[in-house]
Amino acid sequence: MSHRVRINPITCEAHGMCAELLPERITLDEWGYPLLDETPLHGSEVEHAIRAARACPTFALLVQRDRSSRGERVRSPAR
Amino acid sequence: MSSSPTAMTEIRSPERSTPSSPPPALPRLLAGIRPHGAMALEEHLALHGPLPLGRGGRRRQLRERAAMLIDEIERAGLLGRGGAAFPTATKMRAVADARGRAIVVANAAEGEPASLKDRTLLETLPHLVLDGAVIAAEAVGADEVIVCVCETAGQSIEAVEHAIAERSRSSELAAGSPKVRLATVPSHYVAGQESALVNYINGGAAKPTFTPPMPFEQGVRRRPTLVDNVETLAHVALIARHGAPWFRELGIPTQPGSTLITLCGPVTHPGVYEIEHGASLASLIEASGGTTARVRAALFGGYAGAWVGGDRLHGVALSKEHLAPHGATLGAGVVLLLSEEACPVAETARVARWMEGQSARQCGPCIHGLDALASTVEEIVGGIAHPKAMQRLEQLASLTARRGACAHPDGAVNLLLSAVEVFSSEFADHARHGPCESCSRRPELPLPERPVEDAGSRKAGRA
Amino acid sequence: MSATLAAAGPSVYWYLTRSTGAVAMLLLSIALALGVVDVQRWSTPRWPRFVLDSLHRNVSLLALAFLVAHILTSVLDSFAPIGLIEAVIPFVGSYRPFWLGLGAVAFDLILAVIATSLLRQRMGYATWRAVHWLTYASWPIALLHGFGTGSDVKSGWLLVLSVLCAALVAAALLARVIVGWPEHLRVRGAALGGAGAFSLFLALWLPQGPLGSEWARRSGTPTSLLPHAHASTAGGSKR
Numbered sequence: 001m002s003h004r005v006r007i008n009p010i011t012c013e014a015h016g017m018c019a020e021l022l023p024e025r026i027t028l029d030e031w032g033y034p035l036l037d038e039t040p041l042h043g044s045e046v047e048h049a050i051r052a053a054r055a056c057p058t059f060a061l062l063v064q065r066d067r068s069s070r071g072e073r074v075r076s077p078a079r
Numbered sequence: 080m081s082s083s084p085t086a087m088t089e090i091r092s093p094e095r096s097t098p099s100s101p102p103p104a105l106p107r108l109l110a111g112i113r114p115h116g117a118m119a120l121e122e123h124l125a126l127h128g129p130l131p132l133g134r135g136g137r138r139r140q141l142r143e144r145a146a147m148l149i150d151e152i153e154r155a156g157l158l159g160r161g162g163a164a165f166p167t168a169t170k171m172r173a174v175a176d177a178r179g180r181a182i183v184v185a186n187a188a189e190g191e192p193a194s195l196k197d198r199t200l201l202e203t204l205p206h207l208v209l210d211g212a213v214i215a216a217e218a219v220g221a222d223e224v225i226v227c228v229c230e231t232a233g234q235s236i237e238a239v240e241h242a243i244a245e246r247s248r249s250s251e252l253a254a255g256s257p258k259v260r261l262a263t264v265p266s267h268y269v270a271g272q273e274s275a276l277v278n279y280i281n282g283g284a285a286k287p288t289f290t291p292p293m294p295f296e297q298g299v300r301r302r303p304t305l306v307d308n309v310e311t312l313a314h315v316a317l318i319a320r321h322g323a324p325w326f327r328e329l330g331i332p333t334q335p336g337s338t339l340i341t342l343c344g345p346v347t348h349p350g351v352y353e354i355e356h357g358a359s360l361a362s363l364i365e366a367s368g369g370t371t372a373r374v375r376a377a378l379f380g381g382y383a384g385a386w387v388g389g390d391r392l393h394g395v396a397l398s399k400e401h402l403a404p405h406g407a408t409l410g411a412g413v414v415l416l417l418s419e420e421a422c423p424v425a426e427t428a429r430v431a432r433w434m435e436g437q438s439a440r441q442c443g444p445c446i447h448g449l450d451a452l453a454s455t456v457e458e459i460v461g462g463i464a465h466p467k468a469m470q471r472l473e474q475l476a477s478l479t480a481r482r483g484a485c486a487h488p489d490g491a492v493n494l495l496l497s498a499v500e501v502f503s504s505e506f507a508d509h510a511r512h513g514p515c516e517s518c519s520r521r522p523e524l525p526l527p528e529r530p531v532e533d534a535g536s537r538k539a540g541r542a
Numbered sequence: 543m544s545a546t547l548a549a550a551g552p553s554v555y556w557y558l559t560r561s562t563g564a565v566a567m568l569l570l571s572i573a574l575a576l577g578v579v580d581v582q583r584w585s586t587p588r589w590p591r592f593v594l595d596s597l598h599r600n601v602s603l604l605a606l607a608f609l610v611a612h613i614l615t616s617v618l619d620s621f622a623p624i625g626l627i628e629a630v631i632p633f634v635g636s637y638r639p640f641w642l643g644l645g646a647v648a649f650d651l652i653l654a655v656i657a658t659s660l661l662r663q664r665m666g667y668a669t670w671r672a673v674h675w676l677t678y679a680s681w682p683i684a685l686l687h688g689f690g691t692g693s694d695v696k697s698g699w700l701l702v703l704s705v706l707c708a709a710l711v712a713a714a715l716l717a718r719v720i721v722g723w724p725e726h727l728r729v730r731g732a733a734l735g736g737a738g739a740f741s742l743f744l745a746l747w748l749p750q751g752p753l754g755s756e757w758a759r760r761s762g763t764p765t766s767l768l769p770h771a772h773a774s775t776a777g778g779s780k781r
Contacts, residue, residue: 008289009442010484011667015583017592029478032583033443055592057580059663 002040002066005049009033012060021052040066104329107337108313109353112203117238120245120252123206130210130252131319132217141220145175148218152315154323156335160196161186161271161308162383162411164399167315170305173295174219177303181221183257184280184299185212187228187235187309188264188271191381192525193413196339197309199351201228201235204313205242209259211312214319216257219305223258226309227276230263267529268382268437272485273306275439284532286439287485308411310339330356334398338409344416344523345372356398363397363414372418376501378524380410382430383490385497389419406497415524422517424509426524427498428456433526434491440531445488448479452495459506462513469506472499555619560692562612564703567688569605570652571707574681575714576601582721599659606656609649622767638762641690644683651680678733681711682740690761695752712737 005018005025014032024045025037041049046063053061111118111126124130133144153168174181185208189197200208212224226243228235239261246252246259262280264270270285277298279285298304307315314336318326327335334356340363343349347368354363360377364370376386377395385407387395395401399408417423435449452475458464465471472495480492499506509515576598585591613629616622624642628635630650632643658665658673685707689695715737719730751757759768 008484009444009482010287010289012443014443015591015595016585017590017595020590020592029444031443031447033447033482035478035482055595057595058667 003046003049003063004038004040004066005036005053006038006062006064007034007036008060008062011058013058015057017055017057018052018061021055022048025049026052034061105337105355106353107317107329108200108204108207108310108339109351117203117205117242120206120242120249123204123210127207127210127317128320130213132214132255141217145218145220148214148319149175151323152218152318155318155326156323157311157314157318157326158334159308160310160314160338160412162191162380164408167307167311170295170307171215171218174221174303174305177296179302181216181219181303181305182299183212183216183219183221183224184276184294184304184306185209185224185226185309185312186271186273186276186306187226187232188266188276189229189232189411190266190268190271190529191411191413192268192527192529193341193343193381193415194411195341196351196412198229198232198235200309200313200339201226201232202238205238206246207313207316208309209239209242209246210316211309211314211319212259212307213256214315215305215307215312219303221257221305224260225280225299226259226261227264227271227280228261229266229270231266236261236263265532266527267531268434269439269485269487269531272487274485276306277304284439286441286531287487289484310412331398331400333400338397338412340397340409340412340414342367342414342416343525344377344414345374345418346370346416354397357396357401360392360395360397360414364416370416372420375417375419375421375423378415378417378494379405379407379413381413381415382434382494383486384408384410384413385493386423386501388501406500417523420517421520421523422505422515423498423502424456424460424505425514425518425520426522427495427502428453428460429522429526430524431456431491431495434487434494437529437531438487439485442483442488444479444482448475448482448488449491451475452479452491456495459510460514460518462509462511464510468510469499472496553619553621555615556621559612559615559619560694562608562615563688563692564700566605566608566612567684567707568703569601569608570681570684571710573598573602573605574677575710577677578714578718582717602656602659606652609652613649623764636764637767638691641687641761644690645687648680648684648687651676651683655680678715689748689752692752693758695757712741 005022012033014028014034016028016032016034018034019026019028022045025039025041027035029035041063049061049063053059053063106112111122118126133141136144149168149171152171153166157167158164159167159170187197187201187208189195208226209224212226216222216224226239228239230236243259243261246256264276264279265285267285269275269287270279272287273294274288274290275285277294278288280299294304294306296303298306314326330336337353337355340352340354341350342352342363346364347370349367352363352366374389374392376388377392378384378386379402385405387402387405387407391405395405397409397414402408417426431449431453435453438445438449440446452472455464455468455471455475459468476492476496480489482488576594580595580598583591585594613626616624617626617629622637624635624637628642629646630653632646632650633639635642654673655677658670662670685704688704692700694700715733719733723730752761759765
């Protein structure tokens with residue numbers, strides 16, 4: 001069971017705290033929005049990720065547990 | 080396997096087939112179509128035969144019938160006609176298996192400016208669409224169907240309302256039928272996106288929402304929702320009657336059946352055509368009366384699609400398989416031809432700016448990325464771009480794609496990158512020398528004014 | 543009876559309520575300023591975003607703690623008849639009902655803001671944001687409460703503190719309104735207008751109000767508690 005970080009891009013308002021608290025996985029683009037490394041988190045990274053998720057003022061950062069059927073990035077299949 | 084496509088405008092005396100025999104090769108969807116006005120219920124039933132629905136029965140029988148229906152659609156290999164080409168049976172099964180009573184949404188929002196097929200279906204063959212919707216409802220166990228029509232498509236709205244009324248008057252059709260109603264939706268580009276449509280029906284803005292949960296799990300009123308393009312449902316109506324083997328008689332193994340294409344640009348008769356998958360572009364153009372100007376390039380799939388240069392158009396066939404090597408797909412069936420006289424760079428700049436304007440403005444990377452991309456292309460057109468402008472476009476493309484809640488930025492990026500590749504010499508010319516004489520010509524690509532209702536965007540981000 | 547009390551001097555609760563009130567006012571002002579820093583996304587390498595954001599949240603909670611202490615000690619102070627209910631229901635008391643009531647109003651607003659922030663995940667963003675803006679209302683109300691109820695308003699340190707709080711909030715408000723001007727012109731214009739009007743009001747009212755003569759009587763102190771001597775109070779007189 002692995003964890004991954006995910007962003008809700010609609011709620012995200014580029015506060016930037018996630019990148020400060022989880023630099024291993026999150027950097028900011030030129031507009032202040034997060035660029036995610038969505039590879040699974042190991043060990044203590046999970047704690048830091050949860051702390052970063054709590055710090056986000058808009059709850060845009062999500063720490064999700066991989067479910068086998070949702071292992072891949074979940075995207076809307078149709079337009 | 081490529082038979083010649085049949086044009087909507089060419090059918091004067093439709094071949095009447097008896098209800099028991101399936102329609103000839105082509106036309107299938109467009110069989111019996113008349114130049115104006117909708118086909119009445121009686122005529123529709125006479126042409127295609129009765130609605131193949133089960134009547135009553137116990138829960139288990141209903142479920143078995145529904146499962147058989149979905150299996151048939153799966154065997155037919157029907158893919159969605161809304162642009163994403165997602166396997167219809169897979170989606171139906173997901174909705175049928177989800178918890179709660181399902182609901183069916185027939186999507187005719189048709190936000191793609193150049194596309195006419197959905198409104199054509201609704202205006203001329205509404206009963207084919209409603210048949211499909213009602214059959215789909217049986218397949219997923221839904222008790223309600225909502226037909227979503229663009230609020231500016233007056234004729235479609237009229238035709239659907241009239242058709243719904245006709246069906247409610249028919250005792251045969253009304254019995255055991257799900258509730259069918261019409262809903263009008265805004266006309267902007269992303270309004271027809273699945274989650275946006277569902278959000279709008281639920282009383283919110285016609286803007287995409289964050290998923291999960293996906294509409295098939297929790298959509299309209301939190302019920303599992305099957306959102307299907309109206310053309311997809313029209314195919315369902317015929318597959319349910321004539322079976323999967325019949326459907327597969329046309330098309331190619333990887334993409335069976337027929338499909339509707341909207342052909343635009345310098346041809347004698349632009350409009351909606353029904354072709355079989357794998358038909359050549361040349362035969363389609365021929366059926367449309369041939370070109371009226373030399374073709375510089377063709378855009379497949381609308382403004383989220385990709386260009387194929389004129390020199391590579393010979394022998395191009397219309398299917399996923401044949402277009403993939405050119406980096407293109409059919410999308411929602413739009414084929415836009417661009418004439419030699421048009422300036423592809425100027426047209427690209429206009430489309431890029433239009434796509435930026437059509438953003439729902441919910442996600443930072445889309446808002447900033449599409450704006451920066453459009454500005455960069457505009458600068459290239461004007462010859463005032465930074466020397467590294469092309470690299471900047473690539474960089475912006477990677478910062479913009481796949482970072483929004485929907486595929487809108489991905490589509491715009493796709494289009495831009497393909498334009499840069501196919502028209503590389505024209506882009507280089509403009510970067511060096513500025514506007515060409517064709518830049519100020521009247522635009523060829525249709526870009527209607529479609530303001531996205533602003534629900535008070537609160538995107539601040541960094542200045 | 544009151545003469546005896548006057549002779550005994552103010553109780554420790556009186557000192558505590560005054561001091562916790564003053565600290566709460568200061569912390570409220572700092573929290574407001576930090577809120578502006580937060581929304582403007584200012585940070586330095588030494589003071590990253592998550593630190594300033596945490597600081598904003600924690601200072602607000604600390605302000606609440608001091609506010610609760612201020613309320614409890616004012617109730618426990620036996621001089622003025624203030625009951626616990628008057629902390630949340632404004633204008634029902636007998637001691638300077640209006641000015642004390644303002645404190646209750648401010649407290650209610652702050653409770654709403656903090657409660658919604660703690661339960662933020664359970665409500666829509668728009669709701670949370672709308673309630674959070676009440677902080678801009680709670681500050682001037684708290685300030686007026688402090689001026690109106692305090693019997694040592696004229697003392698130097700309290701005036702200095704008030705000026706400090708006002709300066710801090712004025713700076714924060716200006717920063718919030720000016721950055722990004724002229725977007726949202728109407729709201730920002732209204733905010734500046736409101737702040738200007740409030741400042742003008744203070745400038746006109748203070749000298750002939752709390753800083754003027756006989757304020758204790760005029761503000762609604764029960765007559766039994768007024769000093770028997772003439773009420774003119776030079777600085778330093780406690781009652």
